[in-house]
Amino acid sequence: DIQMTQSPSSLSASVGDRVTITCRASQTIPNSLNWYQQEPGKTPRVLIYGTSNLQSGVPPRFSGSGSGTDFTLTISPLQPEDFATYYCQQTYSTPWTFGQGTKVEIK
Amino acid sequence: EVQLMQSGAEVKKPGESLNISCQGSGYSFTSYWISWVRQMPGKGLEWMGRIDPDDSYTNYSPSFQGHVTMSADKSITTAYLQWHSLRASDTAIYYCARAILWGDGLVFDIWGQGTMVTVSS
Numbered sequence: 001d002i003q004m005t006q007s008p009s010s011l012s013a014s015v016g017d018r019v020t021i022t023c024r025a026s027q028t029i030p031n032s033l034n035w036y037q038q039e040p041g042k043t044p045r046v047l048i049y050g051t052s053n054l055q056s057g058v059p060p061r062f063s064g065s066g067s068g069t070d071f072t073l074t075i076s077p078l079q080p081e082d083f084a085t086y087y088c089q090q091t092y093s094t095p096w097t098f099g100q101g102t103k104v105e106i107k
Numbered sequence: 108e109v110q111l112m113q114s115g116a117e118v119k120k121p122g123e124s125l126n127i128s129c130q131g132s133g134y135s136f137t138s139y140w141i142s143w144v145r146q147m148p149g150k151g152l153e154w155m156g157r158i159d160p161d162d163s164y165t166n167y168s169p170s171f172q173g174h175v176t177m178s179a180d181k182s183i184t185t186a187y188l189q190w191h192s193l194r195a196s197d198t199a200i201y202y203c204a205r206a207i208l209w210g211d212g213l214v215f216d217i218w219g220q221g222t223m224v225t226v227s228s
Contacts, residue, residue: 030211031212033212038152043202043218043219043221044144044152044204044215044218045218046215049216050211089152089215091213091214094166095154095156095168095170096142097154098151098152098154
């Protein structure tokens with residue numbers, strides 16, 4: 001199985017900050033990497049698919065980059081509604097695996 | 108509107124069986140795979156497996172193989188997740204999600220609202 005490791009597990013940031021979350025795969029996954037956001041008590045929703053493609057309706061302050069084994073999600077500028085947990089996911093090979101999540105909290 | 112509507116919360120005892128459902132609407136149900144995702148209390152997302160509603164072909168994560176069964180009835184655009192013998196550790200929220208292909212990979216673009224399953228004696 002491909003293991004996905006996110007860092008940090010949590011972070012505190014202020015509105016207007018630039019936030020970067022990283023995701024590392026245990027083996028190369030070309031660009032088959034997605035990012036999801038889950039607000040407290042809500043259903044996950046996709047932000048970025050295929051490493052850097054912005055899902056329809058998602059604000060452009062979200063962006064993704066990377067390739068191979070190392071990927072990043074950047075949020076800039078951070079808005080109040082962005083305080084949530086973020087998950088990366090690889091769909092290169094089954095079992096499709098998620099990272100453990102990164103919780104973004106208000107400083 | 109494209110949506111997945113899941114069945115309501117369940118409270119069961121260990122050893123009991125359970126079937127939860129996920130009905131798709133607003134799109135061609137047989138054109139997209141359905142995946143199931145577990146979220147245990149306070150924890151992250153875990154992919155359980157997927158089913159092709161067109162031919163009911165399934166692919167399970169090894170972590171769930173043998174403990175759950177996925178099925179689909181395309182005549183009523185509904186996918187199912189079934190347990191024959193529940194355990195307390197099955198207590199979680201279960202999401203269904205539509206998997207859409209995009210070139211080199213796929214992504215879960217539509218999610219159901221989740222079904223909370225509580226297993227307790």
